[in-house]
Amino acid sequence: MKLTKVSFFPTILLVTFVLFVIIWGFLGISLSDFKRLFLDGEFLSAVIFGLETSFVSVALSSLFGIPAGFLLARSEKFLVKVIDVVFDVPIIIPPLIVGVLLLNVFNNSFILEFYSFVFTFWGATIAQFFIAFPFTVKASKSAFELVPPIYERIAMTLGANYYKSFFDTTFKLAKSGILTGLVLSWLRSLGEFGATLIVGGGIAYKTENIPINIYLKIMEGNFREGLAASLFVVLVAFVSVLFIKLILTKNKVRL
């Protein structure tokens, strides 16, 4: 039997598994559950808080992560290789533990002299940023690696300075890969639970984001509402990824 035929079987199993879990969820709720969700002030506040923190987290990720990805892609220095490994750390340690470590830093008397991050918007945002930025770095790195530096050089021989040649060629050619990384960072921030809870405290109407809200709903015994909110997040994630895929196929550059 051909290998593609053999691998068809496990593939179908995986797809069925994923779809079954999601569809089973939707079968468990009705449209009125969704309506009730949007009349729930605490949930809406959690959505807004979640969007705000995740957007700031993505903004910070792009500001620092894209240049870092560029450096990782272009530099051959040993130090840079070490840095690449350091960026794996936020991905491999559990979010809850990231929260504990951040809490430890924020409670340091030196930092407390400037700002008290614990149980605040900025505390929660930094926690999400810590966990989410490596996705932007990794995706930018891979995207930049796929673009040979020769385009930039040719643009320079045609009179474009260092920045213009970079933005006109390498950046534009790497854009879709970078965008994918940003979406990953955003979804990761939006769905962040452990670190945000530990650092932000999950205070209703203040530092409660969507996953924390869902957790509290279920703890309070409102399982049906928690399920509806969960499926809402699934929809948001699905639509965002679909949207990005559409943009990417539309602007696909053929080499």
Added chain:
Amino acid sequence: MIEAVLKKDFGNFSIDVEIQFRSLRNVLFGVSGSGKSSILKMIAGFYEPDYGRVVVNGRVLLDTERGVNIPIYKRNVGYIPQEYTLFPHMDIEANLLYGVKAKGLKFDKDKFDFLVELTGLKNLLKAHPYQLSGGQRQRVSLVRALLVEPDILLLDEPFSALDRPIRDGLKELLVELLESFKVSAIFVTHDLEEAYEFSEEIAILENGRIVQTGEKGEVFSEPKSRSIAELLGFKNIFEIDELKNGEIVVKGFSFKVERLKNNCRFAFIRPEDVFLLRMDRDISDKENVLFGRVLRVFEKPSGMLLKIKSKELVVYSKVTRHVVDKMGISEGMRVAVSLKRDAIVCGDGT
């Protein structure tokens, strides 16, 4: 006029060259890994040599001693590599006009139309690079480079990935463009024929050093050393055992030579200059005659190459297919050849 002194240590390899080209069409010739591309890249400014000076038409682009290092985008140097030449996300028109816009030059519509017409790109302006053939892409690349009026064009094996007929057409086009725009070029290649066709002046590179440089005719007819002779297609290379009365002695045979130099340790002659003689005629007036047996007959696209052995000496002679047919040459046959006296060149063993 291009002057370049470049020294660069890469650890396991180093470049140490002094280049001076005065012609429009200049060739940097050498095998892969000899450092040709690196030299071109240092002239373009992609990276810096440890020590160097680059002057193009009197303008100093780099002088490490005086701390001069003009950035790439101000060097006014065109660069065309073998691949990845066009910006894949821009259409052909945007590619062509990129430099004009980046430099803020005034758009010369007549020149643009002329070039686009000449290169047959007129109907492709709205196409994207992936829709073009390799040859068309290099034409776009050439026109794009010329539109910004460079002082010099650096061509890094630009046609090596193309099929032969397309390559030939592009070479003609290139020469035509360089001559009509009076732009000088350095053409890097490892292809002997290409080097010969394109060059007016040539510099031969070996292991990061220039081993011989000069006018094309001079370099191609008089290689200085054994390795250059090999590179330039002198298939017959003999070690000289003795020099006697203006003659060279090779494995017991004496040959008359036109020009003997002091450092003669090897003699070279092209197979084209080893003539096959007709045994039914009087050959007593022929110079440097050698009798031998045909060991092998090799068929080449441009004719037949005969491997002839006389005692311990092996000589290659290149003849036309017609001659082989007419004289009925076959392996094992006895033949006589004449080594053209003024085509024997001698040089050192490096």
